[in-house]
Amino acid sequence: MVLRNAVHTNLYADSVTLMRAAARIAERPGVLTASLVMGTTANQDVLDRAGLLADEGRSAGPNDLVVAVRCADDEEATAALAAALAALAETPGPAAPEGEVPLRALAAAPDDTDLALISTPGPYAAAEALKALRRDMNVFLFSDHVSLADELTLKQEAAWRGLLVMGPDCGTSLVAGIPLGFANAVRRGGIGLAGASGTGLQQVSCLVHAMGAGVSHLIGTGSRDLSEEIGGLSTLAALDLLAADPTTEVVVLVSKPPAPRVARRVLERAAGIGKPVVACFLGAASGTAPPGVTQVATLDEAARAAASLALGHPVPAAETATPRPPREPRRWVRGLYAGGTFAYEAELLLRARLGAVARETPAPPPGAPPALPAAHLVLDLGDDAYTTGRPHPMIDPTVRTAYLTAALDDPSTAVVLLDVVIGHGAAPDPAGEIVRVLAGRPTPDDGPLVLAFVVGTDRDPQQLDVQKRLLADAGAVVMGSGTAAARAAADAVAVIAPQVEVRIGEGV
Amino acid sequence: MTTSGLLAAAPRIVAVGVDGFAAPAADAGATVHQVEWRPPAAGDEDLGAKLARLTSHPAIERANTRALDAVLAVRPLLVDVAPAQDLIPQLAEERLLLHAGPPLPYERMCGPMRAAVVGAALLEGWAETPEQAERLAADGGIHFEPCHHHDAVGPMAGIISRSMPLLVVEDRDTGRRAYSNLNEGQGRCLRYGALGDDVMTRLRWMGERLGPSLRAALRSRDEPVDLRGLTAQALQMGDECHSRNTAASALLTRELAAGLARSADLGGVEALDFLSGNNYWFLNFSMAASKLAMDAGHGVEHSTLVTAFARNGVDVGIRVSGLGDAWFRAPAAAVDGLYFAGFGPDDANPDIGDSAITETHGLGGFAIAAAPAIVGFVGGTPERARRISREMAGLTLGRHRDYQLPGLDFVGSPVGIDIRKVVDTGLEPVVTTGISHREPGIGQIGAGLTHAPLRCFTEALAAFHEPCD
Numbered sequence: 001m002v003l004r005n006a007v008h009t010n011l012y013a014d015s016v017t018l019m020r021a022a023a024r025i026a027e028r029p030g031v032l033t034a035s036l037v038m039g040t041t042a043n044q045d046v047l048d049r050a051g052l053l054a055d056e057g058r059s060a061g062p063n064d065l066v067v068a069v070r071c072a073d074d075e076e077a078t079a080a081l082a083a084a085l086a087a088l089a090e091t092p093g094p095a096a097p098e099g100e101v102p103l104r105a106l107a108a109a110p111d112d113t114d115l116a117l118i119s120t121p122g123p124y125a126a127a128e129a130l131k132a133l134r135r136d137m138n139v140f141l142f143s144d145h146v147s148l149a150d151e152l153t154l155k156q157e158a159a160w161r162g163l164l165v166m167g168p169d170c171g172t173s174l175v176a177g178i179p180l181g182f183a184n185a186v187r188r189g190g191i192g193l194a195g196a197s198g199t200g201l202q203q204v205s206c207l208v209h210a211m212g213a214g215v216s217h218l219i220g221t222g223s224r225d226l227s228e229e230i231g232g233l234s235t236l237a238a239l240d241l242l243a244a245d246p247t248t249e250v251v252v253l254v255s256k257p258p259a260p261r262v263a264r265r266v267l268e269r270a271a272g273i274g275k276p277v278v279a280c281f282l283g284a285a286s287g288t289a290p291p292g293v294t295q296v297a298t299l300d301e302a303a304r305a306a307a308s309l310a311l312g313h314p315v316p317a318a319e320t321a322t323p324r325p326p327r328e329p330r331r332w333v334r335g336l337y338a339g340g341t342f343a344y345e346a347e348l349l350l351r352a353r354l355g356a357v358a359r360e361t362p363a364p365p366p367g368a369p370p371a372l373p374a375a376h377l378v379l380d381l382g383d384d385a386y387t388t389g390r391p392h393p394m395i396d397p398t399v400r401t402a403y404l405t406a407a408l409d410d411p412s413t414a415v416v417l418l419d420v421v422i423g424h425g426a427a428p429d430p431a432g433e434i435v436r437v438l439a440g441r442p443t444p445d446d447g448p449l450v451l452a453f454v455v456g457t458d459r460d461p462q463q464l465d466v467q468k469r470l471l472a473d474a475g476a477v478v479m480g481s482g483t484a485a486a487r488a489a490a491d492a493v494a495v496i497a498p499q500v501e502v503r504i505g506e507g508v
Numbered sequence: 509m510t511t512s513g514l515l516a517a518a519p520r521i522v523a524v525g526v527d528g529f530a531a532p533a534a535d536a537g538a539t540v541h542q543v544e545w546r547p548p549a550a551g552d553e554d555l556g557a558k559l560a561r562l563t564s565h566p567a568i569e570r571a572n573t574r575a576l577d578a579v580l581a582v583r584p585l586l587v588d589v590a591p592a593q594d595l596i597p598q599l600a601e602e603r604l605l606l607h608a609g610p611p612l613p614y615e616r617m618c619g620p621m622r623a624a625v626v627g628a629a630l631l632e633g634w635a636e637t638p639e640q641a642e643r644l645a646a647d648g649g650i651h652f653e654p655c656h657h658h659d660a661v662g663p664m665a666g667i668i669s670r671s672m673p674l675l676v677v678e679d680r681d682t683g684r685r686a687y688s689n690l691n692e693g694q695g696r697c698l699r700y701g702a703l704g705d706d707v708m709t710r711l712r713w714m715g716e717r718l719g720p721s722l723r724a725a726l727r728s729r730d731e732p733v734d735l736r737g738l739t740a741q742a743l744q745m746g747d748e749c750h751s752r753n754t755a756a757s758a759l760l761t762r763e764l765a766a767g768l769a770r771s772a773d774l775g776g777v778e779a780l781d782f783l784s785g786n787n788y789w790f791l792n793f794s795m796a797a798s799k800l801a802m803d804a805g806h807g808v809e810h811s812t813l814v815t816a817f818a819r820n821g822v823d824v825g826i827r828v829s830g831l832g833d834a835w836f837r838a839p840a841a842a843v844d845g846l847y848f849a850g851f852g853p854d855d856a857n858p859d860i861g862d863s864a865i866t867e868t869h870g871l872g873g874f875a876i877a878a879a880p881a882i883v884g885f886v887g888g889t890p891e892r893a894r895r896i897s898r899e900m901a902g903l904t905l906g907r908h909r910d911y912q913l914p915g916l917d918f919v920g921s922p923v924g925i926d927i928r929k930v931v932d933t934g935l936e937p938v939v940t941t942g943i944s945h946r947e948p949g950i951g952q953i954g955a956g957l958t959h960a961p962l963r964c965f966t967e968a969l970a971a972f973h974e975p976c977d
Binding site for chain 1: 513514515516518520521522523529530532533536538540541542543544545547548553559560564565785846847848881883885888895899902928929932933934935955
């Protein structure tokens, strides 16, 4: 072991620079201790106490730099002393690009921020939303697993402050042409939409686009907004907004059945906004609509009624293909939906024509194919039961693959119903995954009928035409809407099993 | 209604959560600010919910404005130097020693603080030998209270005994005063827990010669020394006035030089010799001025302003304006530092001293962008230093008017830590500090960076009373 000092006369460096250089030298293999100090008496004392002061160091003056090293051998000591000077000369390297420091809290957003987009895990989402409201921001709350109590608190706070909460569990909105969450590239126009059903709103917006009309805004309210507990607070706020908005000429409300008291309140408010309103409460008993409000039973009809009002002339129902009916023993419809609203609408339409419809199937053991019941089946594959630990099927279309394969393999499957949702936020090629499954098998004439529909527009990144063509080329029959697809399924199967005990919803 | 604005133009968005979720909105032309989010309150959902309820709370916002205004209104004037017992009568009445940080019984004190206790007991003649002094302290023959409980602050061990000279800083408008001891210089010092004849000789000299000559020098001036102006100037000269005080010490010495020269009979020239080699001289003045300012903001009901952060080498604690005299504590953090020859992290005592009062006042780590010479503590580039000052601005209620950061285009230094912002961001306030050896009797072994632990802030928030609207 050797101790060596080197003295550099009249070489000044700041003490922090010296300590950094010493730390660099100490990293060298073979160096036990290293120190760089200016040669003041106090510093010499420090070196002495550390056993690092040699005779050269003792002779240094206050303006001299002392390098002291203790090394394994003489050779390394010489190298270390040389390296010390080099380390001093080193610049700290190119500076990282400076830029803004990242924003670390919602509350620190700039003052003119007027909308918070929240997609944190559920347990934290309500707190973030409350902070946003406190900062006078509107809220788009994508997160789910927010308690009903928290939702009510948030919406009451928002109502008191004159703000809007879209959500929780809100999948879609389109505010002044800006897509939030899932949304389609639709033409701007005079139709304002609001509702508790995300995919339902997307469908209506795409249909009115296809009919030549346009959308002013689309406001998701969260799936529970029209429940008794929440009382439609966001729907009412959205109605007020659309009423006051000069670009909105016609308003469309879309929802699964609201609590009756809430439905009355919402329809009363709707009747008073001074603009025509089309209300589509899927599955709700058709009561008497107040003047100025048109109540319709399907998403198709909602779109047609709104487009007719906006365009000023009646929009005829689209002609739909009449697909060939399947043959016995194929008798069951298998609706495999990514969009919960489509599943709900299909169930209503099928039940009215074909009787009982199963809405769930037992989860298969890991690796085994799902078992399908001997009954009509409509699944919402976006439901928590199917997505635990997995992305939503609108983001990851492979969630549906096992069910689709099982349905195609089942000799009793008459019709398979599939929705394909494209647009912002959706998978880059949702039809592709279906096509991959369909293309892998021969399509004999007596195979099941595959009815698909694409929710989207020609302006969406995935392109409506491309997605439709992919499906058609793979042997699927592409329908214009979920309503049309479900009706066609009912038509096809009714040929096989025409007897239905209760005929309800004839107008549907 | 505020909402009518929502549909009128493309929204200005803040996005919290899934990365890329706001991409379609941004692509469509909306302004999007993405939050680099992590669960607030270290993931405590109940505390996170409470934090949300306290966000932009009108009563708290009003209280914080009042508290910060009071802090910034303070003009700290250096008016006197006097023996501690003349300023804090309790020191004359009983065997009392003041120490740094939150309250701590002798049994729990760390090595350097025990050593400083011994040194003070010897200085006051309470014991003849270090062993006697230790026994006296262990047997309860000495009382201990925090400096902070007596309008005082002390760096590192922060031990103040009755005969030690204290500097007096005063705010003329309110008559409020704050005190600190005098800086012993670098190397072997009592405050770092060094003991020995050299340390004791200097302490005696400080009481007998330095204190009286400084007092005479101050009294010979027409005006007291304005420490606010001096600090503002030092920030333009490369100090951050916690761990870098070179410029401020020179400026203060310049103010005192003529008076000390006139007081040669009392020790003024010896004092000038001493000051010529003491680059840390101003630290204690910076601390007392910060203490004076932060105390002015203390005691405002509903205020979430942090008015003290102090460490005793075992625990650290904060005080909050609206939470009375309680300390909210956490174990002292380690210091990430650079070490003197022969020492390393294993030798280091955890964080110690009242000096972090400067950070609560927008100096030290908060002003590190002003001090290129010590950027070695933060990885070696001025860019990192500027970044820290900018990040700290995310934790504060406002900015200084007088204390500006040249490296950041002369923006005011961020001042007034808000417990809500610390808990919300999870960012811990950065502190520049010296490092003491963990064993008694050795002294300073390095310097570096540490932080005020998040736990102090979550505990304070948990204790915070939710005001009615």
